[in-house]
Amino acid sequence: MTQGGVRPDDGTLLLRAQSGDRAAFSELVRIHQDEVYTLALRLTADREMAADVAQEAFVRAWRALSKFRGDAKFSTWIHRIVVNAAWTQRRKESRHRADPIDESFSEPVSESISPERAAESAAMQGRLRQAMEALPMSARVVVVLKDVYGWSHGEISEHLGITVAAAKVRLHRGRKQLRTDLWSDVEARA
Amino acid sequence: MKATCMVVRSFAPSTAEASLPSRLGGHVRTCLACQAELSRYSKLRRRLAAMADIVEPAPGSVAPAVADAVSETEEPPVRDRRMPHLAGVAAAAGAIAAATAGAVAIRRQSRGII
Numbered sequence: 001m002t003q004g005g006v007r008p009d010d011g012t013l014l015l016r017a018q019s020g021d022r023a024a025f026s027e028l029v030r031i032h033q034d035e036v037y038t039l040a041l042r043l044t045a046d047r048e049m050a051a052d053v054a055q056e057a058f059v060r061a062w063r064a065l066s067k068f069r070g071d072a073k074f075s076t077w078i079h080r081i082v083v084n085a086a087w088t089q090r091r092k093e094s095r096h097r098a099d100p101i102d103e104s105f106s107e108p109v110s111e112s113i114s115p116e117r118a119a120e121s122a123a124m125q126g127r128l129r130q131a132m133e134a135l136p137m138s139a140r141v142v143v144v145l146k147d148v149y150g151w152s153h154g155e156i157s158e159h160l161g162i163t164v165a166a167a168k169v170r171l172h173r174g175r176k177q178l179r180t181d182l183w184s185d186v187e188a189r190a
Numbered sequence: 191m192k193a194t195c196m197v198v199r200s201f202a203p204s205t206a207e208a209s210l211p212s213r214l215g216g217h218v219r220t221c222l223a224c225q226a227e228l229s230r231y232s233k234l235r236r237r238l239a240a241m242a243d244i245v246e247p248a249p250g251s252v253a254p255a256v257a258d259a260v261s262e263t264e265e266p267p268v269r270d271r272r273m274p275h276l277a278g279v280a281a282a283a284g285a286i287a288a289a290t291a292g293a294v295a296i297r298r299q300s301r302g303i304i
Contacts, residue, residue, distance in 0.1 A: 022260055029256050037248035042241070051249050058256040062263065125244075128237055147238035153207075168204070175203040175234060183230055 007031075010074040018065050025065070029058050032075060036082055042144045043086040045133040053089050057082040083145065083159050090137050131181035139174035146171050198224045202231050 008016075008027070016024035036057055041050035060081050061068075068077055132140060141160065145151040146167075156167045194217045201210055205228060210218065218224045 022257075025260060026253065026257050029253050033248040033252050034245045037252060038244070038246040041246055047249075051252055054248060054252050055255045055259070058252075059259045062256075062260050124237060125241075128234075128241075143238065147235055148241045150239075150242070168207075172203045175231065178234055179203065179230055182234065 142170040143174040
């Protein structure tokens with residue numbers, strides 16, 4: 001969808017999509033699909049469900065495009081839709097099965113560091129990833145939104161439909177469990 | 191573990207948002223175990239924040255599935271066309287107000303009020 005090698009910015013694509021230009025919307029999907037999928041994966045810890053959530057979020061965004069007034073960035077807006085879609089999806093799923101752990105979920109390692117640091121970082125990230133997966137969904141969502149994406153407690157409470165106090169409690173419990181999972185073996189050896 | 195250490199541990203997960211009560215600060219300055227505990231939570235938050243820079247490639251199925259779903263939408267979303275009109279009216283009203291205020295100011299200045 002680029003013209004003359006210059007990629008249209010999100011604002012231009014949004015205006016075109018809001019006029020019904022499906023190709024412009026597809027370009028927005030192409031640009032943002034990785035970050036949307038990554039957020040969905042962190043929230044759900046399940047690759048298949050994350051792909052479903054990402055698709056659902058983009059379709060919801062398309063249907064709601066006329067309501068988007070541009071007072072936030074498209075990426076911020078779509079992230080909020082992902083959170084709502086993941087929350088809805090997870091609640092539906094939890095009625096049918098227990099909290100699963102997707103063994104294939106792994107965080108890629110940044111490529112701009114030395115092999116030794118990369119290995120160390122991968123080990124740390126691997127342990128953190130497992131600890132995150134072990135968290136209950138209710139705590140994981142709050143930890144991801146607050147500590148990874150920097151949302152405020154107010155934003156979290158608004159989008160999850162919980163009180164600020166509940167968000168704080170879930171964050172506190174989530175961090176506490178992560179700390180225990182990450183360092184309990186070190187303490188046991190000491 | 192001392193009772194005070196237990197209290198510090200109960201506060202530790204939330205020290206990023208709320209500082210420790212002052213009565214615990216003196217204890218932490220002299221307790222290596224509590225310093226280590228608070229340090230673990232700092233490390234944890236740094237690791238979590240670092241995850242924000244890592245992006246996972248979406249499966250190839252996502253974009254085509256969205257394109258299919260969007261193509262099946264009967265009516266494309268059309269932005270409310272009244273908004274540019276309303277924005278124009280608001281801009282014109284603002285310009286008139288500014289011009290009026292300017293004229294009043296010039297008149298007052300010429301009368302020596304300002």
